[in-house]
Amino acid sequence: MTAPTTASEAPEAPGALDGSEALHGSGASGRGRWIEHWDPEDEGFWERTGRRVARRNLVLSVVSEHIGFSVWSMFSVLALFMGPEYGIDPAGKFFLVAVASLVGAALRVPYGFAVARFGGRNWTVVSAAMLLAPTTALLVVMEPGTSYTTFMLVAVLTGVGGANFASSMTNINSFYPLRLKGWALGMNAGGGNIGVAVVQLAGLLTIAVAGAAQPRLLVAAYLPLIVVATVLSARHMDNLSPVRNDTGAAREAARDRHTWIMSFLYIGTFGSFIGYSFAFGLVLQSQFGRTPLQAASLTFIGPLLGSLVRPVGGRLADRLGGARVTLWNFGAMTGAAGIVVAASMRESLPLFIAGFVVLFVLTGLGNGSAFKMVPGIFRARAREAGLTGEAAAVRARRLSGASMALIGAVGGFGGVGINMALRQSFIESGTGTGAFAVFLGYYVVCAVVTWVVYMRRGVGGVRGAGV
Template sequence: MSTLKRNHDIEHWDAEDVAAWEAGGKDVAKRNLIWSVFAEHIGFSVWSIWSVMVLFMPQDKFGIDPAGKFFLVAMPTLVGAFLRIPYTVATARFGGRNWTIFSAILLLVPLLLTLYFVNQPGTSYTTFLVVAAFAGVGGGNFASSMTNINAFYPQRLKGWALGMNAGGGNIGVPVIQLLGLLVLATLGGEYASVICAIYLVLVGVTAVGAALYMDNLTNQKADLSYMVKALRVPQSYAIAFLYIGTFGSFIGYSFAFGQILQISFKAGGDTAAQAAVHAASIAFIGPLFGSLARPYGGKLADRIGGSRVTLFTFFAMMAAALVVVFASTQADANNGVASGAVMTILTAGFIALFILSGFGNGAVTKIIPSVFDAKSKSLRGTPAEQASWSQNTSGALIGFVGAIGALGGVGINLALRTSYATTNSATAAFVIFMGFYVLCALVTWAVFLRRPRSTSLVSGSDVVVEAEHLVLEAESTASSAKSSAR
């Protein structure tokens, strides 16, 4: 399968070679996956650090109201979204191992800036926006990590591998929120810098681990020309749209959930310090469960198809959003004060949204390689050339849809900011989110499940249907080869 040099470069990697995969290729892929997950995990933590920092910034001390805080946490999301485009092609240009080392070290910049400014109440709001923007580099790590792992794993296992990689990275959000809770509860609101100090050490561990245990694939290609090729496929835009509904929901809610809880607890009579601790004690649960659900969404998509799992997920997200709307409406009727029962319903609805967004995210990610694997069969060339085109274009598209999906997170925070600023409530924003999930379900059905009149593989939803059939065949072949080896 490969030739491994001392400098960690691997030549002639072919993950679809079942015999070579069983003979040791899967161990190489697993080793790279483990450190890719760790690196992406730290990147997500740094990306979401300001969703925690704002809990240490009471309005009477820093002068930033809830609407201003929603915009502040949206800034890293916005920057991270745009950085995902260049990060997508970086692993092919510089090597997965090399870029993981560099992108990890780059995380030191936002951590050091946050460490310096977070305990300075006299700092201007504009300065805080600039510092928060630097945290966006953590969001770019997702694209490079996913593109790299996409190249290491065979088509039949991409749903699980990409889901595990992304899910392990996503857990960086609840982990840093848990750390924030621990610091708030034990040391108090004056010690936000402790969080930054801990992550400075973890960044060092990430860089060293990547240097020692990761590899570069010299035959990996994912330059901007492949992204252009990927965007010539009509289904790519539908995938990007669905990614807004899944990943956009996950990252948007991850950044906003703590603030929504903090506002609700303050409305119920808590002091600013009490509200911050209570919010932090709950906020991490949603992102944690959503992260854990993502690999299972990918695994189920490997078995029955990403489009089917995605459609089911959006129907369930509609129901969960309806629960949140109901709870928010009840609080509005009580002058913004949520009773214990209403808070329980609101929290349960949000946690369900987290779980479903993570689950659906794994499924949508699986659609990407499925589409391009099926598309490649209609191209001229050898099977190896077709597989190379499929891998490179799907890898390039991951960065594009990741960027668009992250912009969905920006939209969620801006919608909540506008809703609070105009109505002093989040209900209007929740209704908009529910309507968007309805639209996502319609797109899933129309593009990937509705049977078109044409039977051409190059157009219509037959792309995914055929792709899933090919994946099942590949899985069957792999199982047979494994049994024969025994």
């Protein structure tokens, strides 16, 4: 898969590649930071150079993805600033955040495949720089009198922030060995997911210090952060040549039924996380009559905890098996959703918050365990195809990376469903009770699917593969 070397592709002088120069052979472009050889399953290679390079790329991936999530969820925070003078009712606000969620989910497909086409480092630079577009647009339009159509168009732009997740996860998946993928993917995703909580905390700080009439202060703070993330990615990240231009992996992953089964399960975990993150503050305002400051003081708690425990879910899956942890998690999510339904019916704010916070924590655990399942599934599928050793590892890496792009996209659509269901529930009854009951039913179905497909009989050698 390596491209032929030309005279213009000679490596830079030693020391120019921040410790990874040993990985850039004569067929690599030092200027473009392409790594020609990458074998994380080789423990000797991993200990000598792989771990250090992978960690550096992971950290910088988290930085860009974190800011992307903050931009993606910006409207869920700005909605708290949009008082009566904006002329937008609760249903209209739910629709705005649903549009942002929809676009972010849809763009995850091309973003995930862009890593193989352009390189992980190169696409991280591009995707980070693209965050300047929605942020600048928000800085211009955030004021009373702006038309709803204009807000809708800007909500479309914010979707690019959610798409960063797919390319980031696909890229980092290729850097780490199977035995560490649960932890690595959990750290990458958790560090990104926490961008939701951080922008909500920043919104709370802005309202507390400057008041609800100054949303531009929140938006403006992100412009220099985006520039810094773009520059750091350009200077210190790497591309992996072994995963370049592998468009066939996308077609193979799309044909495998496990891509779509895992997508269904990921709607229940990540779809819930991002959907609730976008909707929680609006529900507190619309159903429980909280002020913008009161709502902002509560909304960040759930996303913060859900993000922090995502690596824990990955680590538990590394040790206990992803399918087992995911099954237990869906059972617990069913119970937490039951508490939310009861609290909504009784209009008990303390019980509602308690149930929602537990639900957020469980979505984080489930996100980590579900994504850990994917590499193991495709490693088992490679064995079923008669492959062993490095050949099996390479096939598993390429298919699991492509599959993650699709799974992440479908999971993002779950956030759209949650906000649209809540919008309809508020239109019909003035509360979210009906929608919460639907979510509970979905978790029951997810638990059944996990047990039937991955626990009761397994898939080939999947269970032995750590799934």
